[in-house]
Amino acid sequence: MLIDSHVNLHAPQFDEDRDAVIDRARQAGVGMMVEISDRLSTFEATHGLAMAHDDIWCTVGVHPHEARHHVDLTSDRLVALAKRKKVVGIGECGLDFHYDLSPRGVQEAVFRQHVAAARTSGLPLVVHTREADDVMAGVLGEEMAEGPFRVLMHCYTSGAELSKKAAEMGAWFSVSGIATFKAAEDVRAVIRDMPADRIIVETDCPYLAPVPHRGRRNEPAYVGHVLDKLAEIRGWSREEAEVRTTDAFFSLFDRIPRPAGA
Known part of the structure; x- marks a missing residue:
């Protein structure tokens, strides 16, 4: 099974042909997708997509770019x-310190509310981190000390040191199309050292x-192109990459029933 985890x-980029995009995914062998929430104002649309399709599930949350609009967000x-x-x-x-579309202190405060929600709910935390390695490592470490929670480092392109620290905390990692870019050898180097049983793949469509x-x-x-590149980077066969990433996906997203034969 091919699974697009993100x-x-x-997004408005799909407003004219959303159903066709979903159909093409199925025709390409994608058996499951996770539709990602980036702000509460669009959560009803995100949740509606999941409810309308047996093979789509979803998350709830606020991207760091949008944190400035959710300063009163609570874990409850x-x-x-x-x-x-x-x-x-x-x-x-x-945390996204590249664009800084929300003040850094606000990003961190809103992020910590998400951590608390993940801890309380038992659901995995889908983490975006960009140019914030030291602060991210500090927040994750402090929060893990308060009580465990599961972490997915989504579309991971940050440094090797944060990757190592996150892996030691038990994090999963998702690989995106960036791994196929000619200039992304530093990203591929980090992928080679990720825990083999905690890697999944994504498109982050409509981006990347x-x-x-x-x-x-x-x-x-x-998403199959991402899986092929992951297999190449890790020295796995395509079949092994598919089995490993599928196992890792259902281990992380354990609220999703695993289909027979998947």
């Missing part, structure tokens, strides 16, 4: 929304289309 199908609010059917994760949340589709709108049908 899609943004509610996230936990309440996470009780809905087909919600399987908390996030996407985290993998080679040979780079520069176009990304979609879930392209």
Whole structure:
């Protein structure tokens, strides 16, 4: 089974052909997708997609870019929304010090509310981190000391040191189309050292289309290219990569029933 662990199908880039995009994913062998929440104002659309399709599940959360609009967000609010059917994760949340679209202190405060929600709900935390390695490592370490929670370092392109620390905390990692980019050897080097039983794949569509589709709108049908590159990087066969990433996915997103034969 091909699984796209991170899609943004509610995005306006899909407004004209969303159903066709979903159909193409299925035709390409994608058996499951996780639709990601990036702000509460669009959560109903995100959740609606999951409810409308047997093979789509979703998360609830606020991207660090949007944290400035959610300064009053509480973990209780996230936990309440996470009780809905087909919600399987908390996030996407985290720290982005590259764009700094939200003040850094606000990003951290909102992120910690997500951590608390993940701890309370038992659902995995989908983490976005960019140019914030030291602060991210510190927050994760402090929060783990308060009580365990599961972490997915989504679309991981940060440094080797944060990767090592996160792995020691038991984190999973998702690999995106960035791994196929010619100039991304530093990303591939980190992927080679990720824990083999905790790697999954994603498109992060409509962004980050993998080679040979780079520069176009990304979609879930392209996740096989990411899987192929992961197999190449790790020295796995395509079949082994598919089995390993599928096992890792269901180990992490354990609220999703695993289909027979998957």
